[in-house]
Amino acid sequence: MQINPAYSTVLLKQARQHFKKTGVVQLMSFLEDANLNPIWKHKCDPLKYSCRESKCKLSKEFKETIKLLTGKLVKSSKLLMFKKGDYTVLYDGMKQPNVVLFLDFVDMKESWGGYTAFIKNSAEVFRIVPKANTLTLVDCSKISFFTKYVNHHAKNTRIVLCAELDK
């Protein structure tokens, strides 16, 4: 997992300022290369989620770059796959992380579903429509999120690295 060298320390610090100010930052063409080698396991609890999950080992460079971007450490990470019919929903007692990282590997059209919707006070405030090799960091201290049901028109499968960062 090599980071695109165009992301210099200066650029990452600028991105950090933006993240601090707005609570969201997106960096495109983030990785130079990624060897994921996932081993997928189906995860389904109909009342909460349906997707596939794989372990994902992050490189030292990746973790250090995220620390530079956010000032926080990566606490946990996993790869998720959302095929047609997959989803996550909001539910009572759901664990609410502080800062969440999404790194998408596949382009998805918004009309296919599979995007991440962010909810504040019961209203959607913004969404991440998956774009390949795009990193999104979101401060989730006051918002929750779900992955929209992937409908039968979807021509791709969403593959996304999700990581939770320390407080």
Add this chain to the structure above:
Amino acid sequence: MKFINQKYVSNKDKLNNQFKSAKPFPYLVLNDFFITLDKVKKELLKEKFTAYNSDLFQFSQTVDMQNTKNKTLKEFHGFFSSKVFIKFVSEITGKKLNSIDMSGFIYRDTDYLLPHDDRLEGRKIAYIINFSDLSAKDGGKLQLFKNKKVVKSIVPKFNSFVIFEVSKDSLHQVEEIKSNKNRITLAGWFHAN
């Protein structure tokens, strides 16, 4: 009971047994239930449907039919919420019931309702009146769960009346619509207040 097929009115005990013994939880599918529904369907489609989109669902819905100004729908709602009809549903389900709510729904291509159990204070029996004839490949089936898996799928048929008991076990969903056919229903709950 001028609105419903007489064969059901005279078979309440049999229906009650079918309801109680249905798996994975008590339910009934009564085909050709109403004497006629064509006019109700025509008038229902004149109502205003608002699109809703969340984590759990995507569909379009009317306001509660008790507020409709449409004469045909008012009359239909009047019958459905009448003491005599609620008593009939009480008898076939064995549940004490005393009121209803009712809204119109349209599920279009890609619309869906994910698994949930419907439990909310006072809701005893959920119901669906189907105004569409769909085939299995169109999607839109009402699907009942047991042990977190779909074990029963009910394909919408025009003029079928579907009821099921609301409980902690009544996990169900409306499958995504996978064609350009619409799934049109009037649906809601019978309550015990």
